Amino acid sequence: MQQKGEQNLLDHINYPADLRLLPLEQLPRVCEELRQTLIRELANNPGHFASSLGVVELTVALHYVFNTPSDRIVWDVGHQAYGHKLLTGRRKDFHTNRKFGGIKPFPSPQESEYDTCTCGHASNSISIALGMAVAAHRNHSNRYVVAVIGDGSMSGGLAFEGLNNVSGSDNNLLIILNDNNMSIDTAVGGMKDYLHQLHTSPTYNRLRNVAARGLERMGIMNDERRKGIIRFNNALKSVLNRQHNIFEGMNIRYFGPDNGHDVIQLVNTLRQIKDMKGPKMLHLHTVKGKGYEPAENNPTVFHAPGKFCPETGVRLQNDNSLSSPPKYQDVFGETLLELAKMNDKIVGVTPAMPTGCSMNILQKIMPERTFDVGIAEGHAITFSAGMAIDGLLPFCNIYSSFAQRAYDNLIHDVAISRLNVVLCIDRAGLVGEDGPTHHGMFDLAALRPIPGLVIASPLNESELRNLMFTAQLPNKGPFVIRYPRGNGVMLDWRTPMQEVAIGKGVKLKEGEGLAVLSLGPLGNVVAEAIQQAEQQGAENVAHYDMRFLCPIDETILHHVGKTCHHVITLEDGTIEGGLGSAVLEFMNDHDYGTRVVRMGIPKQFVEHGSVGELHHLCRMDKEAIKETILKYV
Numbered sequence: 001m002q003q004k005g006e007q008n009l010l011d012h013i014n015y016p017a018d019l020r021l022l023p024l025e026q027l028p029r030v031c032e033e034l035r036q037t038l039i040r041e042l043a044n045n046p047g048h049f050a051s052s053l054g055v056v057e058l059t060v061a062l063h064y065v066f067n068t069p070s071d072r073i074v075w076d077v078g079h080q081a082y083g084h085k086l087l088t089g090r091r092k093d094f095h096t097n098r099k100f101g102g103i104k105p106f107p108s109p110q111e112s113e114y115d116t117c118t119c120g121h122a123s124n125s126i127s128i129a130l131g132m133a134v135a136a137h138r139n140h141s142n143r144y145v146v147a148v149i150g151d152g153s154m155s156g157g158l159a160f161e162g163l164n165n166v167s168g169s170d171n172n173l174l175i176i177l178n179d180n181n182m183s184i185d186t187a188v189g190g191m192k193d194y195l196h197q198l199h200t201s202p203t204y205n206r207l208r209n210v211a212a213r214g215l216e217r218m219g220i221m222n223d224e225r226r227k228g229i230i231r232f233n234n235a236l237k238s239v240l241n242r243q244h245n246i247f248e249g250m251n252i253r254y255f256g257p258d259n260g261h262d263v264i265q266l267v268n269t270l271r272q273i274k275d276m277k278g279p280k281m282l283h284l285h286t287v288k289g290k291g292y293e294p295a296e297n298n299p300t301v302f303h304a305p306g307k308f309c310p311e312t313g314v315r316l317q318n319d320n321s322l323s324s325p326p327k328y329q330d331v332f333g334e335t336l337l338e339l340a341k342m343n344d345k346i347v348g349v350t351p352a353m354p355t356g357c358s359m360n361i362l363q364k365i366m367p368e369r370t371f372d373v374g375i376a377e378g379h380a381i382t383f384s385a386g387m388a389i390d391g392l393l394p395f396c397n398i399y400s401s402f403a404q405r406a407y408d409n410l411i412h413d414v415a416i417s418r419l420n421v422v423l424c425i426d427r428a429g430l431v432g433e434d435g436p437t438h439h440g441m442f443d444l445a446a447l448r449p450i451p452g453l454v455i456a457s458p459l460n461e462s463e464l465r466n467l468m469f470t471a472q473l474p475n476k477g478p479f480v481i482r483y484p485r486g487n488g489v490m491l492d493w494r495t496p497m498q499e500v501a502i503g504k505g506v507k508l509k510e511g512e513g514l515a516v517l518s519l520g521p522l523g524n525v526v527a528e529a530i531q532q533a534e535q536q537g538a539e540n541v542a543h544y545d546m547r548f549l550c551p552i553d554e555t556i557l558h559h560v561g562k563t564c565h566h567v568i569t570l571e572d573g574t575i576e577g578g579l580g581s582a583v584l585e586f587m588n589d590h591d592y593g594t595r596v597v598r599m600g601i602p603k604q605f606v607e608h609g610s611v612g613e614l615h616h617l618c619r620m621d622k623e624a625i626k627e628t629i630l631k632y633v
Contacts, residue, residue: 008033009022009026009029009030009033010030010033010034010037010086010091013030013087013091014089014091015087015088015089016063016064016068016087016088016114019060019063019064019087020063020064022064024064024264024267025264027060027061027064027263027264027267028263028264030060031056031057031060031263032291034056034059034060034083034086034087035053035056035290035291035292037086037091037094038052038053038056038082038083038086039053039291039292039310040310041094041095041097042082043307043308043309043310044095044307045095045097045098045099046098046304046305046306046307047079047082047097047098047105047304047433048079048082048105048303048304049289049295049302049303049304049305050288050289050292050295050299050302050303051077051079051080051288051303052079052080052081052082052083053288053289053290053291053292053295054080054178054180054260054286054287054288054289054290055080055083055148055178055260055286056083056290056291057260057261057262057263057266058148058176058178058260058266058284058286059081059083059084059087060083060087060263061263061266061267061270062146062148062176062270063084063087063088064267065267065270065271065274066144066146066270066274067144068088068114069088069113069114069116070143071143071144071145071146072116072129072132072143072144072145072146073114073116073146073148074116074117074119074125074128074129074132074145074146074147074148075107075119075125075148076119076122076123076124076125076126076147076148076149076150076153076159077119077120077121077122077153078105078106078107078119078120078437079106079303079304080148080150080178081106081107081115081119082094082097084107084114085097085103085107085112088112088114088115089112089114090103090111090112098433098434098435098608099433099608099609100607100608100609100610100613100614101607101609102608104435104607104608105120105433105434105435105437105438105608106118106119106120106434106435106437107119116128116132118437119437120401120434120435120436120437120438121401121402121405121437122152122153122156122375123149123153123154123155123156123157123158123159123375124158124162125147125148125149125153125159125162126147126149126158126159126162126163126166126173126175127158127161127162127165128147129145129146129147129173129175130147130162130165130166130169130171130173132145133145133169133171133172133173134169134170134171136171136172137170137171137172144172144174144274145171145172145173145174146173146174146175146176147173147174147175147176148176148178149175149176149177149178150176150177150178150179150180150284150286152352152374152375153375154177155352155373155374155375155376156374156375156376157376157378157379163175163247163250163252164250166250166252166279167250167251167252167279171278171279172276172277172278172279172280173279173280174273174274174279174280174281174282175252175279175280175281175282176281176282176284177256177281177282177283177284178260178284178286179257179260179283179284179285179286180285180286180287180288180299181288247281251278251279252278252279252280252281253273253276253278253279253280253281254280254281254283255269255273255280255281255282255283256281256282256283256284256285257283257284257285258282258283258284258285259284259285260284260285260286261286261287261290266284269282270282288303289302292313293313294308294312294313295313300355301315323491324487324491325461325487325488325489325490325491325493326461326487326488326493327358327485327486327487327488328426328461328464328483328484328485328486328487328488328521329356329357329358329426329485330358330361331461331464331465331488331493332357332358332397332424332426332464332468332483333357333358333359333360333361333362334358334361334494335464335465335468335469335497336348336359336361336362336395336468337361337362337365337366338497339395339468339469339472339497340362340366340369343393343472345391345392345393346369346392346393346394346395346472347369347370347371347387347392347393347394347395348362348363348369348370348371348394348395348396348397349371349373349380349383349384349387349394349395349396349397350370350371350372350373350380350396350397350398351372351373351374351375351376351377351379351380351398351402352372352373352374352375352376353372353397353398353399353426354370354372356399356426357397357399357424357426359372359397371383377398377402377403377405377406377409378405378406378408378409379409380396380398380406381396381398381406381409381410381413381414381421381423382409382413384396384414384421385409385413385414385417385419385421388414388419388420388421389417389419393420393421393422393472394421394422395422395424395468395471395472396421396422396423396424397424397426398423398424398425398426399425399426399427399438399440400425400426400427400428400429400439400440400441400442400443400482401427401431401437401438401439401440401441403423403425403443404442404443404446407446410423410447410450410478411450414478415450415451415452415453415478418452418477418478419477419478420474420475420476420477420478420479421478421479422468422471422472422479422480422481423478423479423480423481424468424480424481424482424483425440425443425480425481425482425483426483426485427440427484427485428440428443428457428482428483428484428520428572428573429441429484429485429520429522429572429573429601430572430601430606430611430614430615430618430620431484431485431611432485432486432608432609432610432611432614433608433609433610434608435606435607435608436605436606436607436608439601439605439606440482440484440573441573441574441601441606442573442574443480443482443573444482444519444549444571444573444574444577444578444579445573445574445576445577445578445581446577447480447550448549448550448577448578448581448582452477452478453477453478453480453550454471454476454477454478454479454480454502454503454548454550454551455480455482455548455549455550456479456480456481456482456500456547456548456549457481457482457483457519457520457521457547457549458481458483458520458521458547459506459520459521459523459524459545459547460488460489460490460493460521460524461488461489461490461493461495462490462493462495463500463547464481464483464488465493465495465497466497466498466499466500467481467500468481468497469497469498469499469500470499470500470502473499476502482520483520483521484520484521484572485611486611488521489521489524500547502548502551503548503551503552503553504547504548504553504555505517505544505545505546505547505548505553505556506544506545506547507542507543507544507556508523508527508543508544508545509527509530509541509542509543510542511540511541511542511543512540512542512563512564513540513541513563513564513565513566513633514538514540514541514542514564514565514566514567514568514629514632514633515541515542515543515544515560515563515564515566515567515568516530516541516542516543516544516567516568516569516570516625516629517544517546517556517560517567517568517569517570517579517583518543518544518545518546518569518570518571519545519546519547519549519569519570519571519572519578519579520571520572521572522570522571522572522620523543523545523570525570525621525622525625526543526570526625527543528622529622529623529625529626529629530543530626530629532622532626533626533629533630533633536626536630537630538629538630538633539633540633541629541633542560542564544556544560546579549578549579549582552582552583552586554586557583557586557587557590558590560594561586561587561590561592561594562592564594565593565594565595566594566595566596566597566632566633567583567587567594567595567596567597568597568599568625568628568629568632569583569596569597569598569599569600570599570600570620570625571599571600572600572601572620573600573601574600574601574602574603575598575599575600575601575602575603576603578600579600580596580598580599580600581598583596584596584598595632597628597632599619599620599624599625599628600618600620601618601620602618606618
C-alpha cells in the first residue's frame with residue numbers, strides 16, 4: 001500500500017516496458033494506483049466501470065510477464081480494457097475517453113499497436129487469438145498469444161466454436177477465463193454453474209509440469225505422444241477428482257481456479273505455464289468492481305453507472321430527470337408488462353440485457369415468463385422461434401448492433417416459417433459514446449430484403465406502445481420494432497393502446513412540391529426543421545411519418561410522386577439500403593421523375609461522441625435538415 005508522501009509509480013509507467021522494470025513486490029502498489037485512477041477518472045467521465053476494476057491485477061500481470069506489443073493480448077469485450085489503456089500510452093489522454101475526438105471506447109488497432117484487434121462484441125477472443133497463435137506456429141515465431149475471455153462471454157456460441165477448433169490445431173494459445181459470475185446482469189445458464197464449481201488440484205498440475213519437462217529433456221515427448229498422454233492424464237484426473245473437466249475433455253490443459261486478485265501469484269503462474277506446449281486455460285475467479293465497495297455490492301448498476309461521487313458511490317442524476325420524457329427502453333419495459341397481463345401467451349427473451357433493455361420490469365413481476373439466455377443472440381432468436389411454433393408469443397429484445405449476429409437465425413428459423421415472433425431492436429441508429437462497434441446502423445438495410453418481415457419504427461412513445469400492441473395481435477407474423485437509445489419526447493406517454501394499420505404512414509403536414517419522408521423519432525427533428533425553414537421563406541413543405549419500412553406505404557409514395565418535384569428522406573441508419581433506397585427504387589419502378597435526396601448515416605464507420613455531435617457530423621441534425629429543405633424547396 002502506498003505510504004503518504006510516496007511518489008506514484010504510475011506516473012513513471014507510460015508503457016509496459018516501464019512496468020517490467022519494477023521489482024515484483026511493487027506490483028500490488030501499481031494495482032492500487034491503477035484502480036484509484038480508474039475510480040477517479042470514471043466518476044467524472046462516465047464509461048464501463050466495474051468490469052475494468054475486476055481485471056486490474058490480471059492486466060498488470062499480463063503486461064509484466066509478456067513482451068507486449070510483440071506478444072498478443074486479445075481482450076474479449078473491450079469494456080475490461082481500461083486498465084490496459086492506462087498502461088499502454090494513453091494515461092495522460094484518458095480524460096478524453098469516449099469523448100468526440102478522444103480515446104476510443106473499446107480497443108482498436110487504429111489507436112494503438114497494443115490493441116491487437118477490434119473488440120466491442122462478446123465471445124470472439126478465442127477465435128481471433130487462435131488465428132494469431134496458428135499464424136505464429138506456421139511462421140516459426142516465438143510470439144505468445146493470450147485470449148482473455150469472461151464477463152459472461154463464455155455463454156456465446158462462438159466461444160465454443162473457437163474452443164472446439166483450439167483442440168484440433170497446432171498452437172500454444174493461452175486462454176484466460178475471467179470468471180466473475182457476471183455479464184452485465186448476473187450470468188445465467190449451466191456454464192455459469194459449472195465454472196463456479198470447477199476445481200483442479202494445484203499439486204497435480206505442478207507434478208505434471210515437472211514430469212513433462214523431464215520427458216522433453218530426455219527426447220521422449222513429441223507432439224503425438226503429448227496428445228495421447230494428455231488424453232490419458234485427463235481421464236485419470238477425472239476419475240480421481242470425480243469430476244470431468246470440459247476443457248481438458250477438449251485436450252486443453254486446465255489450471256485453476258486461482259485468485260484473480262493476487263497479482264504476485266498471477267505473475268508466478270503465468271511464468272510457469274507460458275512456455276508449455278499446446279493450448280492452455282487459466283481459470284481465474286475475480287470480483288466485478290473489485291476494490292470499490294459500491295461497485296462490488298451492485299455490479300450491474302456499476303457496469304456503466306454514469307457520473308458518481310467517488311467518495312460515496314452515489315450516482316449523480318440530472319436535476320431535470322424526473323421532468324424529462326422517459327427512455328424508449330423504459331416505455332418498452334412498462335408496455336411489455338401491460339401486454340403480458342392482457343395476453344398470457346406473451347413471454348420475454350433477452351440475451352444478457354434484462355436491465356439494459358428494461359425487460360427486468362417483466363422479470364420482476366413474471367419471472368417465469370422472462371428468459372435471459374446469456375450472451376447468445378442467435379440462440380435468443382431460434383429459442384423464440386421454438387416457443388412461437390407451439391403457440392407462445394415471444395417479445396425478443398436485442399440491441400441493434402448485437403442483432404447482427406442473429407441474421408441467419410432470423411431468416412432461417414423465423415421468417416421462412418412466418419412465425420409470430422416480435423423482435424424489438426433497441427439502440428437503433430447512432431448510440432453515441434460507445435462508437436462504431438455499437439452503433440445500430442445496419443438493421444434497416446439488412447432486414448428490408450427479407451420476405452414477409454414487418455419493419456416499423458415509432459415516431460414517439462405513444463407509437464411504440466401502439467406498435468407493440470399491434471404486434472401481439474393474432475397472426476401478425478414476424479414483426480420488427482426498432483427504436484433508439486435515450487429519451488423520447490412525451491411526458492404524458494401512458495396513452496391508451498390501439499391497433500395500427502400495418503404498412504400505413506401518417507401525414508404530419510400538408511404540402512406540395514417538396515415532401516420530407518421520415519422514419520422513426522428523427523421525424524420530431526424534421527418537424528422542427530420544417531418550422532424553422534418556413535420562418536426563412538420555405539413554403540408548401542409536406543411531411544410524412546412513414547412508420548413502416550416494410551411494407552412501405554405505397555399510397556403515400558404514389559401521391560408524393562405525382563405532386564412533388566423533390567423528396568427528402570430521413571433515417572437513423574445507413575444511407576444505403578434503407579428508407580431512402582426504398583423510395584428511390586419505388587420512384588424508378590413507377591417512372592416518377594421526382595428527385596430523391598437521401599439523408600442518413602453515410603457509408604462509413606462513425607466514431608464515438610454524443611448523439612448530437614454525431615448527428616451533426618453525419619448531417620442529420622436540425623440545421624442540416626433545414627438547409628437541405630431550403631435548398632430544394
